[in-house]
Amino acid sequence: MSEPGGGTAPVLSLRGVSKSYGPVRALSGVHLDLHPGTVHCLAGENGAGKSTLIKILTGAVQRDAGDYVIQGRDMRRGITPAEARTAGVGVVYQELSLLNDLTVADNLCMGTFPSRAGFVDRRRQRDAARAMLERVGLADLDLSRTVGELPTATRQLVEIARVLSRDAKVVIFDEPTTALSAEEGHALLERVKALRDEGVAVLYVTHRMEEMFAIGDTVTVLRDGTHVVTRPMSDFDEDSLIAAMVGRTITNLYPGPREDARREGEARLEVRGLRPVDFPEPVDLSVRAGEIVGLAGLLGSGRSELLRAVFGADPVTEGRVLLDGRPVPRGSTRKAARRGIGLLTEDRKESGLLPELSIEENIAIASWRTAGVRGLVHGPRVRRHVEQAVDGLRLRFGDWGDPVSSLSGGNQQKVLIARWRALGARVLLLDEPTKGVDVGAKADIYRIVADLAAAGLAIVVVSSYLPELLGLCDRVVVVRERRLVADLPAAEATEEKVLALASPRGADRVAAPPSAPSAAARQRHDVRTVESS
Incomplete structure (x- = not known):
């Protein structure tokens, strides 16, 4: 198997990286190499360790063990986000970090305003902002518009422009197309390919399989915080990649015929x-x-x-x-x-779940009258009511009293479905x-x-x-x-x-x-x- 990146040395490497949160092992001995001019996909189920790995790369979380090297330079254990950015690591999160009430120009130059005699030099700021936008195909965007007025896809590109302005050698994309339409998502993938062709090392994280196959050169699979495999994307088809991610064979995602x-x-x-x-x-x-x-x-x-x-x-x-x-x-x-009639909203965290309540309480909250006795909460009856509502849903959790926020996204959706089942x-x-x-x-x-x-x-x-x-x-x-x-x-x-x-x-x-x-x-x-x- 040829070395990713055509034999070039990796711009970023992790060796034996581990991270624990109390008794929970989030990462255990993970290896990762990112080469310039390649798109490296990071695959795995929720809870596999992808988010923790991204946080370690960006300095948001400190690793417990292992080596972190960027362009041959050893990164200290307590690296900060500012140090990671200076070293050349940029990230575009699903939830963008732009300030919606500020203009495009102000967002692009945040922290690096050009000045003259102690005042912001607006002409130089506009020139710098325009140069940033040209790199992502937004040369005609009005710099005076507030970011909150822009479509989501345009905001994504503004964020990418800001990341690239810091001379990023590595750009991490974390679920970047979740809020985009199909056409907008396709345009973003083309922009990712352009970055790869410019020699940037891209780490791409998504749950959408077709995106990985469309742009990925290499894929690393994590499962339960451990490194499963790193291989060229061409070595996989959809079924084999899913099997590597989940540890079981899923012959098709969709259910069978329903006469x-x-x-x-x-x-x-x-x-x-x-x-x-x-x-x-x-x-x-x-x-x-x-x-x-x-x-x-x-x-x-x-x-x-x-x-x-x-x-x-x-x-x-x-x-x-x-x-x-x-x-x-x-x-x-x-x-x-x-x-x-039951509704599962698009944003389960904002308008569906009650994160401060337990799993059991989130399921039973809409049907207390059914589960109670004479208007009073009856613990054993509520528990039986909830257990009936989750029957067959394959809900994975530790204890009924655990906060619902401790569950993965898929299990949170199952809780909401169970809530409506409980209500009939x-x-x-x-x-x-x-x-x-x-x-x-x-x-x-x-x-x-x-x-x-x-x-x-x-x-x-x-x-x-x-x-x-x-x-x-x-x-x-x-x-x-x-x-x-x-x-x-x-x-x-x-x-x-x-x-x-x-x-x-x-x-x-x-x-x-x-x-x-x-x-x-x-x-x-x-x-x-x-x-x-």
């Missing part, structure tokens, strides 16, 4: 003439019991707003929501929940259900969604990841500019067709004859299983 979903039946959820605020026309949507319907569209198309309006969280100007033929009172999330939900509205979730937990969540549909729930899924919708859903409804513009059976949908319909002037870009089913759609007719090795 019940294709049977004609009564609508469980009906949206009739519902018009959320800012929607140009009313919306009609029907979902049968046992059916999974996906909502596809670009960011800002109105997908999430429609879910929130159905749940009563956002105001509407007209229309009705019916559950099993009975109207659901408008504008009340409490009444919607009691009638049997008959309709589930899922907004980005696998956002920030590793591949093993994704397979679990897909199976759970399919099982819930098989049990008779009507399910609506919003996702920015089209393979997820095509592989999981029975129908895909396309949302464009706050209108429902197409309703496609998954077996007839392709990523290209859905993207064309979702884009502005999309209807004019779709070819008249129906496209062949996509690979993800065709796989829905295969037998898919998850096996333990």
Whole structure:
């Protein structure tokens, strides 16, 4: 096997790096080499140690043992973030560090303002900022705009420009496309390739397998804090990489065929003439019991707003929501929940979980009346109630009393699903259900969604990841500019067709004859299983 980087010496090396938090071993004897002009992917499930490794590289966390070398220089054990940046290590986090209330120019020059006679030299600042932006293809961006006004993808590029301005030899990307649309994500990957071609060493961390195969030269797999393997990306296919990450074979992420979903039946959820605020026309949507319907569209198309309006969280100007033929009172999330509608929001930490409460309390919080006795909390009954709600969800945790914040992203999503099961939900509205979730937990969540549909729930899924919708859903409804513009059976949908319909002037870009089913759609007719090795 040829040496990564075409035989060049690594710009950054870790040898035998370990880190513990009390009795918990986060990293144990990890090795890593990053070569100039290569994209090195870091793969592993949540809890594998990826975040800890990034924090050690950037000086945010101090290693307990092992060697850290940058361009032949040994880094001391207590290296600070400022020292790591000076040594040439830059990082672009999923949650950007830009200050939204400041201008683009001020953000780019933060900490390095050019001055003259004790005052900021605005002309030199603009020249420096413009040079930074040119490197990432944003030469025409208005320097006086505040960062908070910019689209997420543009903010990502501004952050990259700032990192590169510090003469970074290594740039770490931590889940950079999570909040981007498919087109924006593709553009960012092209920018990463350009950095590689300039000779920068890139460490790329993502849960999206297709991104690793699109740009990765080398991959290092971590599992439970240990180094599993480092090999060229070309040595893997998706199945073998997943097996290395999770320690078991996942023959396909998506559930098998569900014959019940294709049977004609009564609508469980009906949206009739519902018009959320800012929607140009009313919306009609029907979902049968046992059916999974996906909502596809670009960011800002109105997908999430429609879910929130159905749940009563956002105001509407007209229309009705019916559950099993009975109207659901408008504008009340409490009444919607009691009638049997549940919503998993896109941001589970901000508007879903209660991080200061325990796992048990987070599950039972919406159904105390059911689990209590005469209005009082009854501990044993609550415990039985919660255990029934998590049955079959494969929730991994230490103790019911542990804080919910101690769980991985996938297990936190399972807690939220259990909360709605405990309340007896008959309709589930899922907004980005696998956002920030590793591949093993994704397979679990897909199976759970399919099982819930098989049990008779009507399910609506919003996702920015089209393979997820095509592989999981029975129908895909396309949302464009706050209108429902197409309703496609998954077996007839392709990523290209859905993207064309979702884009502005999309209807004019779709070819008249129906496209062949996509690979993800065709796989829905295969037998898919998850096996333990």
